[in-house]
Structure formats: C-alpha cells, structure tokens
Amino acid sequence: MFLLPLFLGGVASVGAVSPLAGVNIAGFDFGVEITGTANLQNAQGPLMVLGNSDGAGQMQHFAKNDGLNLFRLPVSWQFLINSSEFAGSGSGSSNATNGPFNNGTMGPSNNSTRGPFTNSTMMPGNGTTRGNRTPASNAATGTLDATNFAEYDMLVQACLATGATCVIDIHNYARFNNKVIGQGGPSNADFANLWSQIGTKYAKEAKIIFGIMNEPHDIPDLSLWAATVQEAVTAIRAAGATTQRILLPGTDFTSAQTFISNGSAGNLSTVKNPDGSLEGLIFDVHKYLDVDNSGTHRECVSDHVNDTFMPLGAFLKKNNRMAMLSETGGGNTTSCLRDLCATLKFINNNPDVYLGYAGWAAGGFSPETYELTMTPRGSNGNFVDQDIVKQCVVETRGVASNATANGALSGAAADPGNSKAFQSAGTKGMAPASGSGLVLGVMMLRVFSIL
Structure with missing residues (x-):
C-alpha cells in the first residue's frame, strides 16, 4: 500500500517544492522565557x-551538502540592547501579562516548555557573561549595543555567505x-525603533527576511x-x-492550527506596506506534532495535515496569501x-501557498541529548x-541528503528572489494551482497491491 497526497485545488507543477527550506540556528536566544524575560548570561x-x-x-554543511536555503537566527531583544531592563516610553504597569497559558490546542512550541535549556541539552560553550558593559542610555532608548549586535551580525553574515535566505527572529513572545x-x-x-535600526542595517541585503516576533501568545487585543x-x-x-x-505572527504562539479561528489571520490581513500593497508580507506560523503540541516530546502523534495545513492552505489560496512554517520539528523517532x-x-x-519551512533546531543544541535536535553530529568537514x-x-524535497559533507550539491537551492519579484500577495514565481475548487479535507488515494 502507498499513499498519494493530492494538492490543494488543482495540480502543482511537476517537481515544484516550497521555495525555502532549512533549519533554525539557535543560541543567541538561550535564556529567553515565554514571559519575554531573558537571562543574558545564558545566551x-x-x-x-x-x-x-x-x-x-x-x-555551510546544510547549504552545500543538503541544498537547504533558509536559516532562522533567533535572538532576544535584551541581547541586542545588552540590557535586561527597558525604560522606554511604554514601561508602565500592565494587566496584559502572561497566563494562564493554554497548551492544549495552541501548539505553543515555546522555549520555556522546550527548556529552560541545561548543559545537558546545549553544546559546550564559554558562558560569556553579559550585561556589564551596557551604556546607561541603552535601557532608556533601546539603542542597539554595538558589541552584542556585532556578534549577532557575525552569525547573519555567516548565513548570507552560504547563499541562503536568513531570517532575523526577535525571540520575545510579544513581550x-x-x-x-x-x-x-x-x-x-x-518596537518600531528596534526594527528601524535592524532594517537600516540590512536594507541592502536581498536575502534577509524580517521575523517581526517569535510566538506571541495570550494577546489581550489582537x-x-x-497595529x-x-x-x-x-x-x-x-x-x-x-x-x-x-x-507576520499571530497569537497562540502563532499556531498554524488556530491561526484562522483565533482571529490572527483576520487581524493581520489588515497589515500593509506603506504604499498599501501586500508585497512580501507573509504569515508566520508554527506547529509541533507531539501529544500536547508543545515541542517537548520525542514522539509525534499526528502530521496535522488534515486539521491544520489543509484548511490553512485553503484559506491562503482563497485570499491569495502565503505562509511560512518557521518552526516545526520532532524527535529522531519512528x-x-x-x-x-x-x-x-x-x-x-x-x-x-507555503513559502517554506525551518526545522527546530540546530546551532547550540547538543546533537545527542536535546529532544528535538537537528544539530549534525561531527564537525565541519565531516558533519x-x-x-x-x-x-x-x-x-x-526530492533531494538526496549527503550526510558526510562530500556532496554533489554545489550550494543552497535557489530562492526565487526577494519580495519585489512577488505579486501583491507574494506569489509570483510559485507554481500556480489550476482549477477553482478548494479541497477542504486531506484526500488520499490508497492503492493496494493485489496478491
């Protein structure tokens, strides 16, 4: 028996795959909790x-030997300004805090439940102490710390050097x-000041994607x-x-499963470029496959195609929009x-409808002990x-992985280009689906061998 998945409405071009695929390279986000607090000594x-x-x-290995062309680079707001405090214009008290959190159907995929990370799940590091060199003005103004930002930029430049597309991800849970x-x-x-500084730095880099915020949750007013x-x-x-x-991320930890039902899709559909267009504005979704959708277990219980990715895809197709699955993953289990x-x-x-995906996670995670590790074993040259x-x-993706870094692939797979190449919904250059019908359930053709 084999299963043949059908496409959402019509038939995609032969050999078509999502333009972008890759892995999260974690580390600068270590120490961040879903409360939006950060212990900078853990970064x-x-x-x-x-x-x-x-x-x-x-x-380099993922791009050269596997043909991957997307790397998401998480970092905390606190690390970028080198301060665990913020005394900007909105620093007053608030009832809009955390909890109670509902981990049931939201697919939280958050670093608090996938951590806090310990030495047993991280790669060995020097534990460089942070927070002692911050100019007093940084906490008040949100100015990027020159030293910390230079360190993060080294990772960004290493990503760009592979030819891949690189996602700047502020990993603060909307807090x-x-x-x-x-x-x-x-x-x-x-918040706009933070992104203005980052945008200025990477304004000329066509292969940068700006990830507004990692996993907002429990947002009082969508x-x-x-806005x-x-x-x-x-x-x-x-x-x-x-x-x-x-x-563009929604609430419920930007869960793909509830992105429509919780109002994220509707509210974020109002976000536009200054000229009123939608060029390059992509919905950001996450989904884990374990028993409580948390991304904390080695075992998976569902592919969530039927209850999540098919209906979300139908919504995207109907509204001529695209989404990126910027976090998903599972254990190295059957x-x-x-x-x-x-x-x-x-x-x-x-x-x-799906621009691509990034698995969680490689980078600073141990290749042996972390539940969802995607960190390759070995060292550069023999990963x-x-x-x-x-x-x-x-x-x-129809690409054979060469596991030992002596691959036939010459580099990262081609990205169809930056958002200027897209139509207003960001879909130019993708394989258009033919036909007008929208498939609202997973349809599978079962072919049985006859003995």
Whole structure:
C-alpha cells in the first residue's frame, strides 16, 4: 500500500517544492522565557569564534551538502540592547501579562516548555557573561549595543555567505519582561525603533527576511497587536528595506492550527506596506506534532495535515496569501519520521501557498541529548545529519541528503528572489494551482497491491 497526497485545488507543477527550506540556528536566544524575560548570561551565540558551537559550519554543511536555503537566527531583544531592563516610553504597569497559558490546542512550541535549556541539552560553550558593559542610555532608548549586535551580525553574515535566505527572529513572545508590546509594555514606537535600526542595517541585503516576533501568545487585543505589527512593518520599509519579506505572527504562539479561528489571520490581513500593497508580507506560523503540541516530546502523534495545513492552505489560496512554517520539528523517532515527513511533503507539494519551512533546531543544541535536535553530529568537514533532517527536512524535497559533507550539491537551492519579484500577495514565481475548487479535507488515494 502507498499513499498519494493530492494538492490543494488543482495540480502543482511537476517537481515544484516550497521555495525555502532549512533549519533554525539557535543560541543567541538561550535564556529567553515565554514571559519575554531573558537571562543574558545564558545566551550562547553559536559561533566558534565566541567559544561556542559551530553554527557557521553547520549552515555551510546544510547549504552545500543538503541544498537547504533558509536559516532562522533567533535572538532576544535584551541581547541586542545588552540590557535586561527597558525604560522606554511604554514601561508602565500592565494587566496584559502572561497566563494562564493554554497548551492544549495552541501548539505553543515555546522555549520555556522546550527548556529552560541545561548543559545537558546545549553544546559546550564559554558562558560569556553579559550585561556589564551596557551604556546607561541603552535601557532608556533601546539603542542597539554595538558589541552584542556585532556578534549577532557575525552569525547573519555567516548565513548570507552560504547563499541562503536568513531570517532575523526577535525571540520575545510579544513581550519585554512580562509586559505585552503596545499593550502596557514597550510602546509601538519603542518596537518600531528596534526594527528601524535592524532594517537600516540590512536594507541592502536581498536575502534577509524580517521575523517581526517569535510566538506571541495570550494577546489581550489582537487588533492592537495588528497595529503593533503594522508599525514594525512601516519602520522596516521606511528604513530602506523596501523589497525584503516580512513575517507576520499571530497569537497562540502563532499556531498554524488556530491561526484562522483565533482571529490572527483576520487581524493581520489588515497589515500593509506603506504604499498599501501586500508585497512580501507573509504569515508566520508554527506547529509541533507531539501529544500536547508543545515541542517537548520525542514522539509525534499526528502530521496535522488534515486539521491544520489543509484548511490553512485553503484559506491562503482563497485570499491569495502565503505562509511560512518557521518552526516545526520532532524527535529522531519512528513516529516523528513518519509524521514530520508527511507534514513537510504536504508543505512542499503546495508551494503556491507555503513559502517554506525551518526545522527546530540546530546551532547550540547538543546533537545527542536535546529532544528535538537537528544539530549534525561531527564537525565541519565531516558533519553527519540527524535522521529527522535527512529524511524529512531534506529528502521530502526530492533531494538526496549527503550526510558526510562530500556532496554533489554545489550550494543552497535557489530562492526565487526577494519580495519585489512577488505579486501583491507574494506569489509570483510559485507554481500556480489550476482549477477553482478548494479541497477542504486531506484526500488520499490508497492503492493496494493485489496478491
């Protein structure tokens, strides 16, 4: 018996796959909790020059030997300003804090439940102490710390050097120290100032994607959150980054499963570029496949194609929009090899609505002990992929993974270009689906062998 997945409405072009595929390279985000607090002493930039893991070598391997072309680079707001405090214009008290959190159907995929990370799950690092060199003005103004930003930029430049597309991910859960941005925490202007500085830095880099915020959750007012996202988008464009893609995250830890039902899709649909267009504005979704959708277990229970990716894809097709699955993953187990591979096959089979995906996670995580590790074993020059990377992240694209860094692939697979090449919904260059019908359930053709 074999299963043949059908495409969302019509048939995609032969050989079409999602334009972007890759892995998260974690480390600068270590120490961040879902409250938006950060212990800067736990941050471990995944770079050997910093005395930590070889994130640069990992990206070179993934691009050269696996043909991957997307790396998401998480970092905390606190790290970028080198301060655990923020005294900007919106620093007053607020009822818009955390909890109670519902981990049931939201798919939280958060670093608090996937951590806090311990030495047993991280690669060895030097534990560089942070926070002692911050100019007093940084906490008040939100100015990027020159030293810390230079360290993060080393990771970004290592990513760009592979030819891949690189996602700048602010990993703060829509909060700074337990206060929601624009709703009692830092003001929209404070957040826009952060993104204006980042946008200015990477305005000329066509292969940068701006990830507005990692996993917002328990947002009191989604219309106000959409206004916060709008100000960030406007600031990025005003900084000169007019062509790059921007990822728009919803609430419930930007769960793909509830992205429509919780109002994220509707509210974020109002976010536009300053000229009123939707070019390069991509919905940002996450989904884990374990029993409570948390991304904390080695075993998977569902591929969530039927209840999540098919209906979301139908919404995207109907509204001429695209989404990126910027976090997903599973353990190196039989159940996750089954389910994650099925999920990513579906994503790859529908490139007209899904721009791509990034597995969680490599970088600073141990290749042996972390539940969801995608960190390759070995060292640069002889890296060996985890099974979950080889079979699911890579081979669902019809590309054979070369696990030992002596590959036939010459580099990262081609990205169709920055958002200027897209139509207003960001879909030009993708395989268009033919036909007018929308498939609202997973349809599978079962072919049985006759003995």
